[in-house]
Amino acid sequence: MIRITNFARGARGLRLAWQCEEMGLAYETAFVGYPPPAEYLAKNPLGNVPFLEDEGGVAINESAAIMLFLANRYGPTPLLPRAPALNARVTQLTVYAEATFGAGANTLMVAHFGAPDAEKKNWSVRMQEEAAERSLAYLVNVLGGGAFLVGDDLTLADIAIATGLGMYKGALGKELPQQLVDWRAKLAERPAYQRAAQRTQG
Ligand SMILES: N[C@@H](CCC(=O)N[C@@H](CS)C(=O)NCC(=O)O)C(=O)O
Numbered sequence: 001m002i003r004i005t006n007f008a009r010g011a012r013g014l015r016l017a018w019q020c021e022e023m024g025l026a027y028e029t030a031f032v033g034y035p036p037p038a039e040y041l042a043k044n045p046l047g048n049v050p051f052l053e054d055e056g057g058v059a060i061n062e063s064a065a066i067m068l069f070l071a072n073r074y075g076p077t078p079l080l081p082r083a084p085a086l087n088a089r090v091t092q093l094t095v096y097a098e099a100t101f102g103a104g105a106n107t108l109m110v111a112h113f114g115a116p117d118a119e120k121k122n123w124s125v126r127m128q129e130e131a132a133e134r135s136l137a138y139l140v141n142v143l144g145g146g147a148f149l150v151g152d153d154l155t156l157a158d159i160a161i162a163t164g165l166g167m168y169k170g171a172l173g174k175e176l177p178q179q180l181v182d183w184r185a186k187l188a189e190r191p192a193y194q195r196a197a198q199r200t201q202g
Pocket of ligand 1: 009013
């Protein structure tokens with residue numbers, strides 16, 4: 001069975017549980033603290049979360065890669081449409097959620113929680129704050145007043161970006177543009193989201 005290891009209430013693990021709920025996939029959750037214990041490091045030498053294990057020797061990191069893996073292994077699914085233009089845009093935004101937005105948010109979180117006072121607003125932090133603002137403007141434009149980022153249905157792009165913004169807002173206390181606030185609030189009404197949020201509490 002699919003097993004998702006996560007921090008309690010970790011936004012990136014929520015991504016995976018939400019996707020499983022939307023796809024009707026059975027999964028179990030496990031939780032680690034920080035620093036992770038030796039038995040977790042033996043399975044996942046990177047020591048980070050989320051981490052996914054599945055039948056057939058599957059054991060991988062990177063939440064966006066895991067989302068695409070699950071859609072490919074257990075699809076077809078409307079979460080990853082097959083039509084080339086939609087598939088390309090969903091793939092782009094799902095990877096963007098981590099490779100650009102999430103990576104920048106990690107820099108901000110590490111500085112916010114761990115840097116000495118003199119470094120909390122250093123050049124890298126200021127650059128990433130500006131990059132995050134550009135991302136928010138870009139996402140407002142992609143959403144364009146619609147209910148979903150791509151096409152007329154929920155996709156991996158919505159799940160990946162909405163959870164990434166939750167982490168940015170929750171961990172850093174940042175404000176989001178109203179269009180993104182409203183879009184996230186609507187997504188949070190979905191029963192699949194609510195079940196996933198409950199199961200990733202820890
Ligand atoms: N790019 C990695 C980032 C992994 C990562 O940084 N995970 C942890 C730290 S070990 C994290 O930020 N957790 C907070 C959260 O998910 O809310 C991924 O998408 O899986």
